[in-house]
Amino acid sequence: MGEQFPGDKTIRVSDTERSAALAALGQFYAEGRLTMTETDDRCEAVANAKTRGDLNAIFFDLPNQEIAVVDRPEQTYTxxxxxxxxxxxxxxxxxxxxxxxxxxxxxxxxxxxxxxxxxxxxxxxxxxxxxxxxxxxxxxxxxTPTSRQLQRRRMMELREKEKLRDMELKAQRKERTHALTSRALDAAETAFETKPWKKKR
The missing domain is CATH 1.10.287 (Helix Hairpins)
Structure with missing residues (x-):
């Protein structure tokens, strides 16, 4: 079980810790460790978390690394x-x-x-x-947007990232397929050229 938020598990979670947890989920999503649906569900769980133990439970199957909680210089609101x-x-x-x-x-x-x-x-x-x-x-x-509108905006940004990642993966698969096809054709052509009937009599 991950210990992203070490210390007393009964300590109540702060807004700064929630923000750090959401940022970490976004990073794990970008790495391909979570699907969009899983990220959605876990972001909602972060919003409802009461203690550090609740937050740690959200990261139970993700790499065990302490999440740095840094106070942001810009003003944040509860x-x-x-x-x-x-x-x-x-x-x-x-x-x-x-x-x-x-x-x-x-x-x-x-x-x-x-x-x-x-x-x-x-x-x-x-x-x-x-x-x-x-x-x-x-x-x-x-x-000023409502907290629900802010969460919806974040979900839209995550979905856009997912679309971009899918497009990149498709392009990579297409390139690999093209390369494999070219190699197969080259191998077939080489094999055809070396057949006995192609040799000079």
Whole structure:
């Protein structure tokens, strides 16, 4: 059984240790030791791990090497902090969306008797929605992703790596097949050239 996280197995896991475990799983996946499905399952297990013993159990069939837990210089956030940032970012967007809806509906009602173009004001609502939620216009703090979105993004990156690795393996197999075929043809040609009936009489 691996001891990637040595020490007291009952110690609770930190976010830094979880990040190191995820990075190690990504490395083992890149080496071909884990499939995409296995990596997915183990990443989820890392997210749910409570103690160092739980983390060690995830690496039970992988090379036994201590995983270095290094504090990253860039700022990192816990899952609860990410969720709170997402909630704070959602508030101004929801406020703008609400005010836009109220203004468009009120303006349409007020101008309905005086202008035939009043309903055009309602088009502002989907336009603002597209700007805020699809084009993500506004400060970056408004669009902080949720922890689920971050995990989904990581899974997409791993899948892209898997596709690239599969393409490289296919190209290597194709090259080997071509080389073997060429050698077989050369051997057959050599054998044909050395047949008795090819000798001069």
């Amino acid at each position: 899952a609860s902090e990410v969720a709170e940032l997402h909630r704070k970012g959602a508030r101004p967007r929801a406020g703008i969306m609400g005010l836009t809806t109220v203004a468009a509906v009120t303006g349409t009602a007020v101008l309905a008797t005086t202008s035939p173009l009043a309903p055009v004001l309602l088009a502002i609502i989907p336009m603002v929605f597209i700007l805020l939620y699809i084009m993500k216009v506004g400060p970056a703090s408004w669009h």
